[in-house]
Amino acid sequence: MTVMTPQRSFVRTASEEALPPPRTVAGPLAWVKENLFSGPINTAVTVLMAWFLFWIVPPILDYLFFSAVWTGQDGSACREDTTGREVGACWAFVIDRVNYFLYGSYPADLRWRPNLFFLVLAIGIVWMLWLDAPRRGLGAIYFFVVVPILSYWLLAGFPAIGLSNVPTGVWGGILVTIVVSAVGIVISLPVGVLLALGRRSHLPIVRLVCVIVIEFTRGVPLITVLFMANTMLPLFLAEGITVDRLVRPLIGVAFFASAYMAEVVRGGLQAIPKGQYEGAMSLGLSYPKMMYFIVLPQALRIVIPGIVNTFIGLFKDTTLVSIVGIFDLIRTVESARIDPLWSAPSVNYSGYAFAAIFYFFCCWGMSWYSQSVERRLAASEKR
């Protein structure tokens, strides 16, 4: 009687060749099946989304490109009754007014100064954000010391070296948007860190002051802060001292952003285990060194998404300074679109579409950058 008995011993004599996977495991077809049609719900969602994109994308493309008007001298180029066709975005209007959107009423013959400012700022930003850049310590000095001074001289004027004064009242457009958000961003991070540290301090007075500043600033709307900065700030100051009308909302925005930043940073500080503090203390590091070398680098890394979120929010919130009479981008769009020369229905939307595209690409850039930094930091720690 023969019974199948399992093989008791086995020794491999030949190695198995590695074979290419079947088409259902790897390759584009497999990807589509795996990611788009893996089950009934997934398939339904895919179909729904495809229909939605089909419904929304062509009209957007049509509005932005195919029906858009690119050239023209005045509103008649963008009106249906004169062109005889449906009109999408009136880019002719944006192109015609782009200098106004960029500089506001900044004197035309001095516009090389804001241009140079944009360049100076761009160099600083690239130097700071490019993690492998040479001499980053020098870059930090440039960004935090040279850029502010140069910017002030360039934009506001420095008669001693031949740069005539330009009152802030004529600044406008993207220039003001960039100035307000850059000041807000550059001030809010360090001040926010200090407020967050203060709020976690063991010294009761310091803690109380920080809690009051944070909760008060966070507890009122930005518009209120701006109005207060605009109308109440001069009241607090000694007589004879006037604060520039652009500086007032700058202070308000910086304060407001700092309070939000403080809470974001505090979240990061709370995530650092006690052992990190103890490890640092046991080596004899003083409190400032412990915070600077050990705690803050880790805490800030954890909250990069929150920090960038705050920056993006701040960048868009700068549009609110138009309420206290500052000509930021939105305000210039507003005043340009009611110009009788460019009276056409499509002009209204085109100006806002331009502003939306500008804001979108700036915010998307920040978001993209923060994600690339996160990926890089994660990679350097695990690897």
Place this chain on the structure above:
Amino acid sequence: MADTTSLEKPQTAQSQASNTEVAVEMKGVHKWFGEFHVLRDINLRVMRGERIVVCGPSGSGKSTMIRCINRLEEHQKGQIIVDGTELTNDLKRIDEIRRDVGMVFQHFNLFPHLTILENCTLAPIWVKKMPKKDAEEIAMKYLTRVKIPEQAHKYPGQLSGGQQQRVAIARSLCMNPQIMLFDEPTSALDPEMVKEVLDTMVSLAEEGMTMMVVTHEMGFARQVADRVIFMDYGQIVEMNEPEAFFSNPQHERTKLFLGQILH
């Protein structure tokens, strides 16, 4: 042995205080966590070059006791004198003492955002103001001593627990400490990694480092300790040389404890 400090005779300890040979002196130290009396009248004198092993059940205050020595915990009553300097609220003095007292933790407490080398050079550079080059040289020397020089440019997260703990020991040694405190250095390790860390500690002991070790590794205590201390309920219950401590424990609690951990 010259150290005759004991529970019952704190006065003797005081009168014998010869400052150069005493590394750590605790006199009538008390500590409370809120209402809870964690340390009760601790009197202990550790001489230079001495190796003390502290054992006891969890919650007995042994970790708290050694954490008081570098002021990670604050004592509320009594005196702690480290290297001739008394621990007070004076922050400068605390930082000075911490420079001289190395500590190794149960969970390593390496800095995960810095490489192994940076972990080791940070304090020498920024606390001792040592030039970067010298600090790196010293760090490599100690990393070689704990047998992981090839890991210098990795991050702590890429190392095994045993390797991390050896880095933590090297990091402390880079500050050239007079006294090393170990707070359950092997408790968080996988069994096969305990030996590599203990070997490092044994070699450190053989070089004459003053060590206070909280551990349950009784083999280590037998091998290197000059004295073994048993703590319970925040008090030093029994203290003796390892031979006598293990073969002839006096106190009932000690007998019970040893009966449970030595099989």
